[in-house]
Amino acid sequence: MDPTPLRRLRLLALLAAPLAACGGGAEPDQAAIPGASAFAAAGAGVPGLSARARAAADSLSYQVPHDVTATSPVTLASLQRDFDEFSWQSFVALNWPAAGIGVPDTTVVIGQNGDAPAVWETYKEPYEVFLPDGSKPPAWGAPRDIPAACRTIGAAAGTPVLNMTQKAPPQVLNAMGQPFRTGPLVDQDSTYVRFGIYMNRDSYDYLVNNTLYNQPGQAAFAGPLAFPSGSTQNDTVGGIVIKSAWRVMTARDTQGRFHTARVLVYTPASTAPRVPESCALQTVGLVGLHVAHKTQSSPQWVWSTFEQVDNVQVPAGSGLRASFNNPACTTCTPNAPPTGPWNPNVKTPPTQVVREIPIDSATQALNAKWQGRLRAVNPASPWQYYELVSTQWPTNAKGSPTGNPAPQFLANVTLETYVQGKVPNVSSSCIMCHNNATTTASRPSDFSYMLELAQAVRSTPPTGGQR
């Protein structure tokens, strides 16, 4: 007997379950998520909102959806739309103003007061979990440490830190580089883009509770390694990992179109090439955002990716400029990494970035809807200037380790600049790539490369490079 139809039925049943639980009659743009109805009441009570803003706020929630809600009839196109809705719901919730570590401020609506530090920016970063001496990480909520070089410029403990690209050991896919070490990304101001990775409480707890934060712990772990799954039925969020891309803001930028942050831009010392350690407090603008969320229906995780809308193209005559493309440059090679040696402390010719796979029309229409809601809350909200590129999800989750992902390829121009395209096993596919992730003990690590950052247990931390 061919088991495939049964597998598919199980997937569809799993996807449809939240729908059934929520009455099954929700419109696609009103997909029911935990807390949504509760937020509607809260939104109505938020002071300072016009009637139009309040109406828009009622469709915005600070609750991260736990799993996708499928709408009937189920088709490839309908499921893609459902996953894209899930992505936008997640984007809004994760970018909600933070009231504490991982906690949204429920007294305001996203963007109501303009820009504000987002919930996900309070999550743990890998360097806070995988410590150089392999010791147990500080508790969730403990303030971030900052590099010694940053203390010398008077930066306060807890100030967000963005690491440099590419060179800091260990040489793995991490916060400091693009996939496959293809090269740094340089913006039109000739400045390197910086990256940051963040994990939510469920991810952090799983790593800490299972002693997966150091190499001996990973070697001893009996496995299989499995982050918690988001589940509507069980009311669990599940593991969420975020990767962000930022560029340094200048006077030439229209900063109101970016979510910005004051961060420490830190460059650890390197010997090959020789780069001195440096740290500077700068204002950076968010240009790319990956959200990976493990859910019950998607054990291969759901991969959502957003960009700032001015990354590669701006409206003609707007007076704006693209962050990563110069339309006047006829000799620039598209999507070519800068020549080495790479030194982020030196101005470098900009990367001429183009998008190789266009955002499809259905996703563009969905983007317009969500951007309109954010604009209705506050015409000056920076969040209206972000767009979903797409959402990758497994179409047959139990059929194979990778689950036949849709779309087959997905790239963010700021995070997978040099691996865009449509060549299997070569071009960017979140699930196909992360399926290769392992622990330091060479065991599959449930689609997370973070575990490769674990260090041996040492009584004295190594010096230089990593903090």
Place this chain on the structure above:
Amino acid sequence: MSTPATQPPLVQIQAATPQRTSFVRLSSVLTGYSTDTLAPAIDPIDLASEYLAAVQQRADAATVSRLFTVYASIDKATGGDLSKQAAPVQQQILADPALGPLARRIIRLWYVSIWYDAEPPSMFEGGTVISMNAYTGGLVWDAAQAHPMGYSELAYGYWASAPAAPSSTPA
């Protein structure tokens, strides 16, 4: 916005034309794999449409037309029951001097993703791999519980464990 307003969909939407449906049903009888395996309802790759297009573009149009006509009569005579179609497909299609070679090319397409001009292929004919997706999606890999060179969907270290049961058993 960063892209024009009208772009082709990133996710392919299969056109469930009667000819594609018929092609998938005939392919199921020829290959021994279920229609759901050959053309899943939720499928971002859609090899069935690729193979159908290849057959239409590369084979003699009159022969292709007759193949579909003959298969339609078989499908109707068996009440659409695929489990009863092996014998009539053998007798009316595979044994036919013109339809047989075309049907065997279709089998080769599904299994090894290659179109050969000669049937059987001549010793020196390399054939044409239909596409990169076809190369990785050939049934031969599933049947052999293997994967093509340079492409595997299995997790790191899978070779250390006993292989799982075949993911798709021919009907």
